[in-house]
Amino acid sequence: MLSEQQVKEFDRNGCLIGGKVISDDEVDELRDELDRVISKGQSGFAEGEAKPVLISNLSGKADAPVWQIVNIWEASPAFERLLYTKPVIEAISQLTHQPDIQIWHDQIQYKPPKHGGVNNWHQDAPYWPVLAPETPVTAWIALDEVDESNGCMFMVPGSHKWGNHIKFLESHSTDTYPHLKDFTPPADAEINRVKAVPWPVRKGEVSFHHSMTWHGSGKNVSDRPRRAIALHFMTGEARFVANGQHVMKKFINLKDGEPMSMAGNHFPQLARGGRVMPMPERVKATTAR
Numbered sequence: 001m002l003s004e005q006q007v008k009e010f011d012r013n014g015c016l017i018g019g020k021v022i023s024d025d026e027v028d029e030l031r032d033e034l035d036r037v038i039s040k041g042q043s044g045f046a047e048g049e050a051k052p053v054l055i056s057n058l059s060g061k062a063d064a065p066v067w068q069i070v071n072i073w074e075a076s077p078a079f080e081r082l083l084y085t086k087p088v089i090e091a092i093s094q095l096t097h098q099p100d101i102q103i104w105h106d107q108i109q110y111k112p113p114k115h116g117g118v119n120n121w122h123q124d125a126p127y128w129p130v131l132a133p134e135t136p137v138t139a140w141i142a143l144d145e146v147d148e149s150n151g152c153m154f155m156v157p158g159s160h161k162w163g164n165h166i167k168f169l170e171s172h173s174t175d176t177y178p179h180l181k182d183f184t185p186p187a188d189a190e191i192n193r194v195k196a197v198p199w200p201v202r203k204g205e206v207s208f209h210h211s212m213t214w215h216g217s218g219k220n221v222s223d224r225p226r227r228a229i230a231l232h233f234m235t236g237e238a239r240f241v242a243n244g245q246h247v248m249k250k251f252i253n254l255k256d257g258e259p260m261s262m263a264g265n266h267f268p269q270l271a272r273g274g275r276v277m278p279m280p281e282r283v284k285a286t287t288a289r
Helices: 004-013 024-040 077-082 086-096 166-170
Strands: 015-020 054-057 067-070 101-111 119-122 137-142 153-155 197-199 205-210 215-217 226-235 269-272
Touching: 004 015, 004 086, 015 086, 024 067, 024 077, 024 101, 024 226, 077 226, 086 101, 086 137, 086 205, 086 226, 086 269, 119 166, 153 205
Parallel strands: none
Antiparallel strands: 015 205, 054 067, 067 101, 101 226, 101 269, 119 215, 137 205, 137 226, 153 197, 153 215
């Protein structure tokens, strides 16, 4: 459980380092599974074989890739078990101030050594127009020691309270961290200056950020990989927006405005009424390292 002070810090800044939540053995198993899935690629899974929703190069540059995998949990028992990490779910409930939590989707981001690319400035929620209200908090778990040399995130504290500015952010390269000077935050905002701060995360640690917090990451110029998984969560408030588009939309069989809690097996319930849901026996039965 997070402390009251940590919850207050997140409410003010829109980002928080939450400490170590998985063991080194668990990290090793997840890395092995990531290697297995990437080696198969988008077209390497047999017909009927469990596979991720998407494997793609987020940067669009072959010489500076940022490998993205959406819903690796659907192809990997180890990543499915990760969804049920109790300290993470409890923290998400605290940070969202909501008793009902479910997964929206997961997202691997992998920057290879020496040539991993940039992930430009953005906010998460504007890229999820099939949901309303915005799904509030992401848990970002590092599978390597992540620092500035291998492409850690930068955060802009307080920016989650400034509104939707995705078009402005898309016009600024993440290579220019200190140079978002053209934006003037609301005068009455609790934090009303733009300051990008490096956001290193240790292996096995979780970082939380609000879905409207400005963030981005630079190149991996080190000889070390930068592997991490973002777990994007929804609360019981989430409703389906039928005219939005997203790669997960094809799995949502709901009418406009219906609750995402009814969306089905691709969006597992993880907490209900403030209590963490038990890991299903089917998931428990998968072999752990």
